[in-house]
Every structure is written in structure tokens, then in C-alpha cells.
Amino acid sequence: MTQHPVEKTPVTLLGLGAMGTALARTWLTTGHPLTVWNRTPAPAKALAADGASIADTAAAAVAANTLVIVCLLDDTSVDDVLSGTDLSGRDLVNLTTSTPAQARARAEWAHARGARYLDGGIMAVPPMIGVPETGGYVFYSGSRELFERHRRTLAVPTGTTYVGEDPGFAALHDIALLSAMYGMFAGAAHAFALIRKEAIDPTTLAPLLADWLTAMAPAVHQTADHLRTGDYTSGVVSHLAMQVAGTPTFLTTAEEQGVSPQLLTPYFELMRRRLTEGSGEEDLTGVIDLLVR
Ligand code: FVH
Numbered sequence: 001m002t003q004h005p006v007e008k009t010p011v012t013l014l015g016l017g018a019m020g021t022a023l024a025r026t027w028l029t030t031g032h033p034l035t036v037w038n039r040t041p042a043p044a045k046a047l048a049a050d051g052a053s054i055a056d057t058a059a060a061a062v063a064a065n066t067l068v069i070v071c072l073l074d075d076t077s078v079d080d081v082l083s084g085t086d087l088s089g090r091d092l093v094n095l096t097t098s099t100p101a102q103a104r105a106r107a108e109w110a111h112a113r114g115a116r117y118l119d120g121g122i123m124a125v126p127p128m129i130g131v132p133e134t135g136g137y138v139f140y141s142g143s144r145e146l147f148e149r150h151r152r153t154l155a156v157p158t159g160t161t162y163v164g165e166d167p168g169f170a171a172l173h174d175i176a177l178l179s180a181m182y183g184m185f186a187g188a189a190h191a192f193a194l195i196r197k198e199a200i201d202p203t204t205l206a207p208l209l210a211d212w213l214t215a216m217a218p219a220v221h222q223t224a225d226h227l228r229t230g231d232y233t234s235g236v237v238s239h240l241a242m243q244v245a246g247t248p249t250f251l252t253t254a255e256e257q258g259v260s261p262q263l264l265t266p267y268f269e270l271m272r273r274r275l276t277e278g279s280g281e282e283d284l285t286g287v288i289d290l291l292v293r
Pocket of ligand 1: 015016017018019020021038039040071072073074076077080081095096097098122123124125126
């Protein structure tokens with residue numbers, strides 16, 4: 001009996017920056033017919049050598065295939081690129097980083113033009129694309145039916161995590177995780193600043209820092225349980241009163257080391273405010289309620 005190879009879904013990809021190019025190579029490597037377009041032609045020409053079809057215009061690229069993936073700089077560039085195209089009958093997957101409101105508006109905009117819409121938030125940097133063991137993935141939200149239809153094709157470059165029908169949820173999850181990442185980087189920056197003028201090799205601090213952050217990361221599960229139950233005191237080990245009492249040590253150490261405390265003080269102020277409101281037996285969960293306006 002003759003075995004027929006599984007047909008690979010043809011893909012159109014608009015945007016060949018660092019991320020778009022990394023995505024493109026994975027579809028080409030796995031045998032997906034790929035049509036590409038980029039504002040500046042050079043990155044498309046480089047992919048043509050590997051089998052990509054180059055479209056002369058964004059409109060021609062959109063016309064080439066049902067599945068149209070965009071990976072551009074920002075929402076404004078998505079507008080610039082797609083406004084002159086005919087999206088009717090297209091399955092539009094937008095991997096451009098945007099705000100939740102922009103993603104929801106883009107979904108309505110696409111539906112009004114006769115397209116189905118899926119939004120994506122990429123939790124990976126370009127070298128992680130096509131390398132499953134790095135743990136990268138893309139959050140998807142919007143039409144579940146559309147996600148299921150293209151799941152296998154979307155899973156070629158990196159993992160997929162569907163987070164709901166609301167088209168804004170992928171962007172919301174993306175920005176939530178990246179915001180936490182910046183908080184972590186801010187803490188690490190302060191730690192390195194503290195040792196900057198000392199005879200301590202930063203490369204000896206780095207593994208200690210990485211291990212400590214890894215050890216502390218599971219605390220987010222208790223925070224989530226507190227928020228879900230409304231009981232911010234259950235399982236608390238290091239209560240707020242104790243932690244606030246320790247903050248002058250951090251600020252004085254920063255002063256002694258000639259380091260600005262500007263990355264720490266906003267958080268310490270919120271901790272103190274929560275304590276003043278009489279929540280000394282909690283840990284840090286109550287700070288979240290001070291942030292939500
Ligand atoms: N690279 C990363 O580390 C992050 C990882 C997480 C996800 N982000 C988001 O992915 C989107 C694309 O990012 P990128 O890395 O590909 O970005 P660039 O290399 O700067 O390429 C930008 C592409 O967008 C095109 N472009 C920009 N403005 C316009 C416009 N007005 N009209 C048409 N195209 C436009 C640009 O074209 P060109 O400059 O090459 O002609 C590139 O194709 C992004 O949302 C990240 O937040 C990446």
C-alpha cells in the first residue's frame with residue numbers, strides 16, 4: 001500500500017524581523033509551503049534560498065494562503081501592513097505584541113473584514129524558536145475552533161498554550177508574565193549594584209542569585225491561593241510586620257554601598273501602607289489590593 005505524506009498547511013507570514021525569520025525557518029524546515037513578505041525586502045530574499053515564496057506586496061501575500069500569520073513590531077505596524085489587504089475568508093493569527101485592548105479591537109477589526117482571528121503572545125526569544133527543550137511557547141486566545149484547526153501548524157515553531165475565547169487574554173497573560181520578569185530583573189540589578197564596588201566577582205553572585213530566585217518562585221502559588229480564598233494569612237511563614245521591620249536594613253545597606261534604593265522603595269512603601277492598615281499577620285499578598293485601582 002502506498003503511504004501518502006501528510007499534507008502540510010501552507011502559511012503566509014508577514015514580518016521578517018528577528019522573530020518572524022526564526023518562525024519562518026521552522027515552517028520551511030518542516031515542509032510547510034511558506035509565502036513571506038517584509039517591508040524591507042532583504043530578509044525575504046534570504047528565505048527564498050530555503051524555499052520560501054516571496055510576495056511583492058502584503059496584499060499578494062495575504063491572497064496566497066488562508067492561514068495568515070503576522071509578526072510585526074507593534075499594533076500600528078499591523079495596521080499599516082494589513083489595511084491594504086483583502087482579509088475576507090482568511091484565518092488571521094497575530095503574533096505581534098500588543099495590549100489586551102489592542103488585541104480585542106484587532107479581533108473586531110478582522111471580523112468586520114470577514115476574517116477569523118486568533119491573537120498570540122510569544123513567550124520565547126528568537127533562539128528558542130524551533131528548539132522545544134528551551135520551554136518556549138505562545139499564548140493564544142480568540143476563536144477556539146480556529147486554534148484547534150491550526151494547532152499542529154502553530155505548534156511547529158514552539159509550544160502552544162490556549163488561554164480562552166477572549167482575544168485579549170493572550171496579550172494579558174503575555175504582559176503579566178513579562179511584567180513579573182522585569183520585576184525580577186530589577187531585583188537582580190539592585191543585587192549586582194550592591195556588590196559592584198566590592199572584591200566580589202559578579203560571576204560568583206550570579207549562580208547564587210539564580211538559585212535563590214528559583215527557590216523563591218513557588219511562593220506565587222501561595223499568593224494565588226490567598227487571592228482565590230480571600231484568606232491572606234493561611235500558611236504565612238514570613239509575616240508582613242517582620243518583613244517591614246527589616247526594610248531599614250535593606251535601605252541602609254544600599255546607602256552604605258553607595259547604591260540608589262529607587263528600585264526597592266516603591267515596593268517597600270506599599271508593604272508599609274498595608275501594614276499601617278493593620279494586616280501584620282499576612283505576608284505580601286495584600287500589596288496586590290493596593291495596586292488594583
Ligand atoms: N525578539 C524578541 O526577543 C521578542 C520576543 C517576544 C516577542 N517579541 C515580539 O515579536 C514581534 C516581532 O519582534 P521582532 O523581534 O521580529 O522585531 P524586529 O526584529 O524589530 O522586527 C520588526 C518587524 O516589524 C516590521 N515593521 C516595523 N514597523 C513596520 C511598519 N510600519 N510597516 C511594516 N513593517 C514594519 C519590520 O520590518 P522591516 O523594518 O524589516 O522592514 C520587521 O519585520 C514584536 O511585537 C515583539 O514585541 C519579540
